[in-house]
Amino acid sequence: xxxxxxxxxxxxxxxxxxxxxxxxxxxxxxxxxxxxxxxxxxxxxxxxxxxxxxxxxxxxxxxxxxxxxxxxxxxxxxxxxxxxxxxxxxxxxxxxxxxxxxxxxxxxxxxxxxxxxxxxxxxxxxxxxxxxxxxxxxxxxxxxxxxxxxxxxxxxxxxxxxxxxxxxxxxxxxxxxxxx
Amino acid sequence: xxxxxxxxxxxxxxxxxxxxxxxxxxxxxxxxxxxxxxxxxxxxxxxxxxxxxxxxxxxxxxxxxxxxxxxxxxxxxxxxxxxxxxxxxxxxxxxxxxxxxxxxxxxxxxxxxxxxxxxxxxxxxxxxxxxxxxxxxxxxxxxxxxxxxxxxxxxxxxxxxxxxxxxxxxxxxxxxxxxxxxxx
Numbered sequence: 001x002x003x004x005x006x007x008x009x010x011x012x013x014x015x016x017x018x019x020x021x022x023x024x025x026x027x028x029x030x031x032x033x034x035x036x037x038x039x040x041x042x043x044x045x046x047x048x049x050x051x052x053x054x055x056x057x058x059x060x061x062x063x064x065x066x067x068x069x070x071x072x073x074x075x076x077x078x079x080x081x082x083x084x085x086x087x088x089x090x091x092x093x094x095x096x097x098x099x100x101x102x103x104x105x106x107x108x109x110x111x112x113x114x115x116x117x118x119x120x121x122x123x124x125x126x127x128x129x130x131x132x133x134x135x136x137x138x139x140x141x142x143x144x145x146x147x148x149x150x151x152x153x154x155x156x157x158x159x160x161x162x163x164x165x166x167x168x169x170x171x172x173x174x175x176x177x178x179x180x
Numbered sequence: 181x182x183x184x185x186x187x188x189x190x191x192x193x194x195x196x197x198x199x200x201x202x203x204x205x206x207x208x209x210x211x212x213x214x215x216x217x218x219x220x221x222x223x224x225x226x227x228x229x230x231x232x233x234x235x236x237x238x239x240x241x242x243x244x245x246x247x248x249x250x251x252x253x254x255x256x257x258x259x260x261x262x263x264x265x266x267x268x269x270x271x272x273x274x275x276x277x278x279x280x281x282x283x284x285x286x287x288x289x290x291x292x293x294x295x296x297x298x299x300x301x302x303x304x305x306x307x308x309x310x311x312x313x314x315x316x317x318x319x320x321x322x323x324x325x326x327x328x329x330x331x332x333x334x335x336x337x338x339x340x341x342x343x344x345x346x347x348x349x350x351x352x353x354x355x356x357x358x359x360x361x362x363x364x
Contacts, residue, residue, distance in 0.1 A: 012346055029221060030219070030220070030221050030222050030223070030226070030228055031218075031219075031220045031221055032217065032218070032219050032220075032228055032230050033217070033218040033219075033220070038213060038214050038215035038216060039211045039212070039213040039214075039215065039235075040211060040212050040213065040215040040321050040322075040323070041209075041210065041211030041212070041321065042319055042321070043209050043319070044317050044319060046317065047313070047315035047316060047317040047318070048315050048316055048317070049316050049317075069317065074209070074211065075211055075215070077215045080255070170314065171316065172313075172314075172315070172316060172317075172318050173316060173317050173318070174310070174317075174318045174319070174320050175317065175318070175319055175320070176308065176319070176320035176321065176322055177319075177320075177321055177322065178215075178251075178255070178306060178321075178322035178323075178324060179215035179216050179322075179323075179324055
């Protein structure tokens with residue numbers, strides 16, 4: 001009987017000793033690390049494209065076509081950039097009337113297409129701007145943008161095949177950046 | 181004649197104005213720091229705080245909005261999973277006004293619920309800062325927030341291993357002592 005008790009006690013002690021490192025993982029201190037003094041920033045030299053009156057089912061391009069706007073990396077960290085579009089809304093009553101942004105650059109009734117093209121990007125050409133954030137630069141696993149880098153780009157708008165006239169519409173394209 | 185009038189009316193109706201408002205703010209030059217924040221060893225049931233700095237580099241005051249964003253898997257750091265719940269991250273306000281050529285700090289709080297299912301997590305979420313603008317083109321800057329929680333979830337393998345270890349060592353020890361005490 002004494003042998004049984006001694007064996008069990010020794011076994012428990014041995015197992016607890018060997019399992020302590022695994023059980024002790026909960027006791028680390030909380031650490032908050034800010035990555036250096038990294039400052040993220042990008043700028044655009046143009047933010048408006050005043051088109052005036054537009055006709056149905058017609059393509060409009062910025063001028064110059066693909067060097068219309070310049071994006072510059074201003075911060076001190078490398079960045080990946082993205083582009084996001086949205087529906088165009090009637091300024092007077094946004095909830096009453098809108099043009100839906102298509103997801104492939106095409107148009108339809110009250111549906112408009114929007115595309116962008118980056119100067120020097122011969123692989124992709126014009127790329128649709130959609131309501132889901134898409135790659136602006138880099139794309140397909142390319143190199144990110146470094147501080148001081150610039151990218152020139154232009155936009156192409158395809159108006160709906162049919163829309164209610166005489167209404168002032170407004171939309172927004174968001175270009176975003178995150179540390180690479 | 182009526183058809184022609186209808187056609188002319190239709191063409192006129194197809195004209196629309198697509199231009200942004202010129203009365204509101206123009207492009208805003210701003211920066212956010214830090215660009216990346218790591219919170220490690222945060223136990224379930226506890227919270228951590230840090231500060232984001234928004235630097236308005238313009239000559240006018242501007243309003244900035246702050247919101248969380250779940251990045252797609254391909255844009256997250258390697259080994260990071262989607263942050264389980266945006267509501268665990270809070271700011272004093274989702275909107276902040278920053279004076280011209282000034283900086284403002286925003287305190288961000290990350291609070292993990294007490295449940296043990298959130299132990300041992302490695303997650304990533306982005307905090308997006310944007311200047312309010314009605315221009316066609318707008319800029320948004322994201323801060324990467326990487327959160328790791330401490331502790332281990334209920335580890336059935338570890339518990340089973342401990343039980344098997346006790347049984348095997350117990351049996352081994354029992355036979356060892358029995359043989360040792362047996363008379364020659």
